[in-house]
Amino acid sequence: MNSPLVRGAxxxxxxxxxxxxxxxxxxxxxxxxxxxxxxxxxxxRIQALESRLSDAENAAEIARQxxxxxxxxxxxxxxxxxxxxxxxxxxxxxxxxxxGGLFGAVTSGSAFNPQISVILDGNYxxxxxxxxxxxxxxxxxxxxxxxxAHEHGEEGDxxxxxDGGHVHNVAEPGFNFREAEISFTATVDPYFDAATYISxxxxxxxxxxxxxxxxxSLPYGLKVKGxxxxxxxxxxxxxxxxQWDFVDQNLPYxxxxxxxxxxxxxxxxxxxxxxxxxxxxxGGEALQGNQEIFGATVNEAEQVALNLGQTQDGPxxxxxxxxxxxxxxxxxxxxFGVSYAHADQQQQVRTHTHAVAHEHxxxxxxxxxxxHEHxxxxxxxxxxxxxxxxDEGQAHDEEHEHADHDHMHAQGDGITEELHETGLAGNADxxxxxxxxxxxxxxxxxxxxxxxxxxxxxxxxxxxxxxxAHPEQIGTSxxxxxxxxxxxxxxxxxxxxxxxxxxxxxxxxxxxxGGGRSEGFGSSDRWTLDVTWSLSxxxxxxxxxxxxxxxxxxxxxxxxxxxxxxxxxxLGSHGAHKF
Amino acid sequence: xxxxxxxLLALFAGPALALDLVATSPSMGALVRAVAPSAALTVLAxxxxxxxxxxxxxxxxxxxxxxxxxxxIGAELEVGWLPAATSSAANPAIQPGxxxxxxxAAQVPLLxxxxxxxxxxxxxxxxxxxxxxxxxxxxxxxxxxLGERMARLDSANAAQYRRNAARFAEAVDSRMPGWQAxxxxxxxxxxxHRDAIYLLERFxxxxxxxxxxxxxxxxSGRDLRNLAGKLAGHDGIIIHAPYQSPKGARKLGRxxxxxxxxxxxxxxxxxxxxxxxxxIDRWVSTIASAG
Numbered sequence: 001m002n003s004p005l006v007r008g009a010x011x012x013x014x015x016x017x018x019x020x021x022x023x024x025x026x027x028x029x030x031x032x033x034x035x036x037x038x039x040x041x042x043x044x045r046i047q048a049l050e051s052r053l054s055d056a057e058n059a060a061e062i063a064r065q066x067x068x069x070x071x072x073x074x075x076x077x078x079x080x081x082x083x084x085x086x087x088x089x090x091x092x093x094x095x096x097x098x099x100g101g102l103f104g105a106v107t108s109g110s111a112f113n114p115q116i117s118v119i120l121d122g123n124y125x126x127x128x129x130x131x132x133x134x135x136x137x138x139x140x141x142x143x144x145x146x147x148x149a150h151e152h153g154e155e156g157d158x159x160x161x162x163d164g165g166h167v168h169n170v171a172e173p174g175f176n177f178r179e180a181e182i183s184f185t186a187t188v189d190p191y192f193d194a195a196t197y198i199s200x201x202x203x204x205x206x207x208x209x210x211x212x213x214x215x216x217s218l219p220y221g222l223k224v225k226g227x228x229x230x231x232x233x234x235x236x237x238x239x240x241x242x243q244w245d246f247v248d249q250n251l252p253y254x255x256x257x258x259x260x261x262x263x264x265x266x267x268x269x270x271x272x273x274x275x276x277x278x279x280x281x282x283g284g285e286a287l288q289g290n291q292e293i294f295g296a297t298v299n300e301a302e303q304v305a306l307n308l309g310q311t312q313d314g315p316x317x318x319x320x321x322x323x324x325x326x327x328x329x330x331x332x333x334x335x336f337g338v339s340y341a342h343a344d345q346q347q348q349v350r351t352h353t354h355a356v357a358h359e360h361x362x363x364x365x366x367x368x369x370x371x372h373e374h375x376x377x378x379x380x381x382x383x384x385x386x387x388x389x390x391d392e393g394q395a396h397d398e399e400h401e402h403a404d405h406d407h408m409h410a411q412g413d414g415i416t417e418e419l420h421e422t423g424l425a426g427n428a429d430x431x432x433x434x435x436x437x438x439x440x441x442x443x444x445x446x447x448x449x450x451x452x453x454x455x456x457x458x459x460x461x462x463x464x465x466x467x468x469a470h471p472e473q474i475g476t477s478x479x480x481x482x483x484x485x486x487x488x489x490x491x492x493x494x495x496x497x498x499x500x501x502x503x504x505x506x507x508x509x510x511x512x513x514g515g516g517r518s519e520g521f522g523s524s525d526r527w528t529l530d531v532t533w534s535l536s537x538x539x540x541x542x543x544x545x546x547x548x549x550x551x552x553x554x555x556x557x558x559x560x561x562x563x564x565x566x567x568x569x570x571l572g573s574h575g576a577h578k579f
Numbered sequence: 580x581x582x583x584x585x586x587l588l589a590l591f592a593g594p595a596l597a598l599d600l601v602a603t604s605p606s607m608g609a610l611v612r613a614v615a616p617s618a619a620l621t622v623l624a625x626x627x628x629x630x631x632x633x634x635x636x637x638x639x640x641x642x643x644x645x646x647x648x649x650x651x652i653g654a655e656l657e658v659g660w661l662p663a664a665t666s667s668a669a670n671p672a673i674q675p676g677x678x679x680x681x682x683x684a685a686q687v688p689l690l691x692x693x694x695x696x697x698x699x700x701x702x703x704x705x706x707x708x709x710x711x712x713x714x715x716x717x718x719x720x721x722x723x724x725l726g727e728r729m730a731r732l733d734s735a736n737a738a739q740y741r742r743n744a745a746r747f748a749e750a751v752d753s754r755m756p757g758w759q760a761x762x763x764x765x766x767x768x769x770x771x772h773r774d775a776i777y778l779l780e781r782f783x784x785x786x787x788x789x790x791x792x793x794x795x796x797x798x799s800g801r802d803l804r805n806l807a808g809k810l811a812g813h814d815g816i817i818i819h820a821p822y823q824s825p826k827g828a829r830k831l832g833r834x835x836x837x838x839x840x841x842x843x844x845x846x847x848x849x850x851x852x853x854x855x856x857x858x859i860d861r862w863v864s865t866i867a868s869a870g
Contacts, residue, residue, distance in 0.1 A: 105675040106654040106684045106706045190676070193666065217671035221644055272669050274645045279637035325637030330625045330848075333636040440634065442627035444824040445797070495797065495824050536795050537632075537702055574655065576663040579635050 114186035117572035119242045121178045122202075125171035127548075129560035134548060135171040137558060139254045141524035142551040144512045145428075145461040145480030146255070146293075169201065169241070169259055171248075171564070177202030181209065181240060183575075191217050197240065209240065209263065221272040231262035232270065232283050233319045233339040234455055235434035243577060245451065245490050246530055247544045247564040251504040252457040252484030255524075256430070258292035262341065265290065266315055279325040279335075289316030294459060295343025295428050306423025306467040308347045316344040321432075331440045335579065339432035346428040346461055353419045418469075424478060426463030432456065436579070445495035446534070454487040458509070481511040488528075496535070502528040507551065522557075524550040530564075537574075542566040598733050601646040601673075603657050604630055605845040606712035606855060607683065611650055613747040613852025614726050614740050621646075626845035627821040630656050631702075635664040643668035646679065647732055650725065653682025654689060654709035678731060684709050686724040687717040690776055701793030713844060714777035715755070715859050719748035722852075747852045754856060758782060761867045766814035768866055769806070769831065771823040774844055775862070784866055787815050790827045798827045807834040816869030820844050840865050 127134030169178050178201065185195040193216050197209040212227030230238040236253060238261075248254070253261055266287035273280050289295050297303070297311045321339035328334055434455040441448025461480045465473050486504035493499050503525070510521035530544035544564040552558045600620045602608035608622035621642040624630055630652065643649060643665055651657050665673055665680075672679035689707025697703065711717045726744025730737035759782060767785035768775070772794060779786050787810055792802045817839045819828045825841065832839035842865055846858035 103676050103678055103680055104685060105651075105680070105682055106689070106709075107658075187676075214666070216666070216674050218669065219671070221669045223669040270669070272640065272644050272667070276641070279641035323637070325641075327638040327641065329638075330623070330628065333638060335637050438634070438636070440628065442625070442822055444822055445632070447824075536698075538698060574658045576659050576661075577634065578663045578667060579637055579640075 114184040115573040117183050117570060117575055119179075119181045119183075119240075120569045120571070121181065121242050121566070123171060123176050123178060123247060123564050123566040124174065125176055125562070125564050126173050127560050127562040129548075129558055129562075132173045134558075134560045134562045135248070137550050137552060137560075138248065138251065138524075138526065138548060138562075139170065139259065140552075141251060141255050141506050142521070142553050143255060143482040143507050143524075144510050144521055145459060145482050178241065181242060187216070188213065191215060209260070221274055223270045223272075225268040225270075226266070228263070228265045229268065230260075231264065231285055231287065231319055231341075232268060232321050233262050233285075233341055233430075234321075234432040234457070235335075235337060235436055235453065236455065237261040238578075242568050242570075245453075245488060245498075245500050245532070246502055246528055247542060247566045248546075250455075250486035250488075250502065251506040251524060251526060252455070252486060255293075255506050256457050256459045256482065256484060257294050260292065262287070262291070262294070262317075262319070264288055264317060266317075278327060279323070281321075281323040283319075283321050285317075285319040286315040287317040287319065288314035289343060289345065291317065291343070294341070294430055295346050297345060297347045298349055298423075302349055302423070303347070306349060306421060308423045308425045308466050312345050318342050318344075331442070333436075333438045333440075333579065335434075335436045337432075337434040339430075339434070341430040341432075343428040343430075346426055346463065348424045348461075348463065350422045350424065351419055352422075353417050420469040421467075422465060422469070422473075423467040424463040425466050426461065426477075428459065428461040430460070431458040438579075441492065443492075443495070446492040446498060447495045449492040449498075450489065452487075452489045454485065456483065456485040458483040477514045479511070479513040481509060481513075482507055483509045490532075496533060498532045498534070500528075500530045500532065502526075502530075504528070521554070522551050524548075526550075538570045540566075540568040542568070597736070598647045598729060599645055601642050601649045603649070603651045603661060604712065605848045605850055606718070606858075607650040607652060608848065609846050609850040609852060609855035609858075610683075610718060610722050610725055610747075612850070613855070614722055614743045615729055615736075616743070616851065622848050624845075625848050626843035629820070629822045631659065632822075633657070633660045635660040635667065639664045640667045643673060644670055646670060646673050648679045648681060648728065649673045650681045650683070652684060652709055652712055654684035654706050654711075655704050656684075656709035678728070681725060681728050683718075683721040683725075684711050686721050687711055690780060691773065699793075701791070702795030703793075708773060708776060710774045710844065711777050713775050713859070713862065714781045715751045715758075715856070716781055717777060718855070719751040722747045750852065750856060754859070758859065758863045761863050765866050766869050767816075768869070769810070769815055769817045769828075769837075771819040771828060774820065775818065778859070778862060779866075782863075782866075787813065790817070790819065790823075790831065797824065803827055803831050803834075807831055810835055814869060816840060816866060818842050818865065837869070 125135060129137060171178070179199045181197060181199050183195065183197045185193070188194050192213045194211075194213045196211045199207045199209045201207070208228060210227070210229045212225050212229040214225045215223055218224065230240075232238055234253075236244070236250070237257070241249075249259060249261075264287035266285055268283060268285040270281055270283035273282075289297075295317050298306075298308060300310075302308065303310060319339065319341040321337060323335055323337040325333065325335040432455060435453070437450070437452040439448075439450040441450075443449075459480075459482050462477070463479070464475060464477045468474055484504070484506035485508070486502060488500060488502035488504075490498050490500040505523050505525035507521060507523035510523075526546050526548045528544060528546040530542055532540055532542045534540050542564070544566065546562045547559075548562055549557060549559050598615065598618050600611050600615065600618050602611050602620060602622050604624050605622055605626050608620060611618065611620050623639050623642065624633055639660070646668075649661075649665065651661055662675075665675075670679075671677065674680060675682075684707065689709075689711065691704075691708035692706070694700070694703060694705055711721070722744045723741075726740040729740040733740070762782040762784055765782070765784045767787040768779060769788045769790065770776075770786065771790040773786070773789060776786055778784075788806050790798050790803070790806070792798055798806075813835075815835070815837055817828045817832050817837055819825060819839070819841055821841055821843055825839070828839045831837070842862060846854050850858060
């Protein structure tokens with residue numbers, strides 16, 4: 001191949017400019033055009049090579065991430081953005097080839113690990129309640145349908161009902177660590193998102209707050225959530241404690257639903273309709289019904305002893321809710337909601353005591369006579385040492401006869417105190433109305449922002465007496481109705497500083513129908529003022545003062561001041577909160 | 580009568596005719612209008628709102644519910660609300676990872692990438708500085724990528740989207756020499772937050788400092804004194820966004836004898852491609868006015 005022709009070619013190429021010198025203008029133009037063509041050819045080739053190189057880099061990066069190399073050595077390193085500076089519009093084949101990178105979000109969440117965040121929530125608490133138990137009292141206000149009948153599965157008897165120390169997240173005077181809330185969230189696959197929220201309190205008790213999957217690809221604006229989650233009932237119900245504008249939960253939620261609100265296991269279906277001139281959401285849930293207060297059932301031993309029947313198969317709790325929000329522009333938001341919940345089964349044990357004379361034979365004869373004195377006698381009993389005494393001082397049913405499971409306590413003066421238990425079973429309904437308004441001021445760090453939020457709850461328990469010391473009462477119905485509301489507002493009075501005011505009240509209405517009395521009830525209410533300082537997006541300090549007027553038991557009120565200093569810090573990835 | 584007819588037509592043929600678009604910010608809205616002038620567009624935030632501090636609102640969810648494409652700045656700028664809003668909107672088409680989700684930051688190289696993921700350094704985002712929308716060159720790239728994306732989603736009008744994107748890129752190219760000339764001798768800028776660095780980097784304007792010592796943390800008196808000491812004798816201008824506290828900026832301006840200007844990072848809500856270019860004009864002339 002060493003022919004003279006081949007050897008001659010480079011020489012000819014070298015000589016080309018020389019011959020070109022001798023050539024005419026037309027030739028020069030032709031040569032220029034050729035050169036240009038060659039240049040553009042080279043450029044496109046170089047571009048092609050560059051894009052192949054960057055593809056290869058991409059592939060290597062993906063492989064490395066899949067192998068976990070990054071996760072091991074540099075856990076928080078962000079995925080690199082691999083576009084070359086000079087690269088112009090992505091050509092068709094690039095965007096068609098790999099969807100993920102191009103359509104995805106640039107994020108510092110590390111590859112394939114869920115987003116993790118930890119929120120620490122602690123406080124210093126003081127009150128001037130008589131026994132220093134103000135934080136417990138606000139959750140034990142006196143209302144007709146109240147029952148502290150817990151069903152905590154196997155550990156039902158392990159609870160100490162004596163001092164309130166078992167009550168979830170109740171602050172004691174002094175320092176309290178309320179919880180470390182650990183959350184993991186991630187997209188599971190193209191079909192599901194999932195989240196887990198675990199709460200660990202200051203004593204190390206671990207509680208699963210939420211663990212659910214959520215669909216992400218259902219059509220027609222439908223969404224299904226399954227697992228354990230906070231119900232979409234109402235507004236504040238699905239907020240975690242660190243999202244609250246005040247340290248503690250409002251009185252109606254705390255007393256009618258419990259510290260966790262409606263938190264249960266089941267399924268939720270929501271629908272966001274399209275093409276409406278306003279935002280709307282309609283949803284419903286079927287939940288197992290393992291509740292602390294609303295729709296609670298008692299433990300097995302009591303079910304047997306009091307003829308209440310077994311806990312029905314779930315789901316026993318059903319909810320339905322709707323939200324509507326007009327479009328008020330970019331700075332204002334207003335949402336109105338209505339919610340309903342029905343518990344198929346609710347069981348309660350109510351106890352009361354009365355004093356009777358020694359001779360048992362006399363009991364029946366004196367029935368009517370001691371009817372009046374017993375009103376006083378069955379007042380709040382703190383230390384009768386009885387396992388089943390969930391509901392001291394609350395029975396308003398006039399039962400005067402012995403039953404097999406009654407208990408006697410000898411007192412002096414020839415008087416015996418008897419503890420009567422009444423078992424009730426039935427169902428319960430809950431109605432909720434909520435309204436939220438938010439104003440987003442165009443100022444630094446929340447200055448000028450306003451949030452107004454109010455909710456009304458009404459709880460109705462419709463039950464029948466299943467066992468009683470007084471046989472004639474068995475089978476009669478008791479309907480307890482109680483309601484409550486809270487209204488609160490926060491205002492950003494300085495950048496990063498927010499003041500809040502809340503009024504909450506329980507028992508605007510207190511009704512007992514079906515033989516019971518409804519006098520002796522009243523309302524419990526509270527005024528709360530707080531100031532929250534957000535040092536950064538990730539830390540908050542809050543001071544809160546509340547004046548409480550709590551109905552502790554029939555005709556017995558306790559007024560006290562309560563003071564909190566709270567810290568909230570957030571570690572890990574940025575959270576995103578719903579409206 | 581005609582109007583009714585059009586409304587009826589729009590009702591039945593609406594989705595097929597054009598795209599229903601949502602932009603998180605006015606700059607993204609301007610880009611959408613540059614690429615698809617006739618598309619139905621909702622812009623979620625105004626220029627006086629901090630995109631990083633916004634909260635999800637029902638009206639956003641409503642807009643996202645029927646959207647074919649959501650155009651975000653991305654790189655975690657909208658992390659506090661957009662994921663919540665898109666998730667609540669129950670619209671599979673616009674979830675991240677799908678064709679209907681577009682992030683400007685994913686289309687261009689980012690600055691401030693990496694760095695320590697240590698919040699002692701403030702609200703840092705190791706994925707990179709998200710404020711790409713103040714660099715006109717990057718925005719031209721983003722427009723072309725957006726044109727491609729819209730072409731995929733609405734192939735009937737593909738040629739038009741590509742043409743419009745190219746036209747926007749050309750408009751940027753033609754303005755560049757003028758901007759470069761204006762900023763050639765700019766002494767530098769103090770920002771409140773590192774939110775205009777893409778513009779400064781593009782034109783080689785020095786960033787002399789930031790009012791906040793680290794991202795997301797307000798300055799103390801000492802921070803401001805240190806900054807003033809460092810910059811004494813230097814020329815420059817202080818620029819802050821409407822939602823950033825002017826107090827520190829004014830104090831520093833008084834001490835240094837510099838002018839303090841409030842400039843939104845984002846163009847007006849109604850801006851189109853030209854509006855965006857005018858917005859850059861405004862920034863350029865403001866920076867050039869120093870010294």
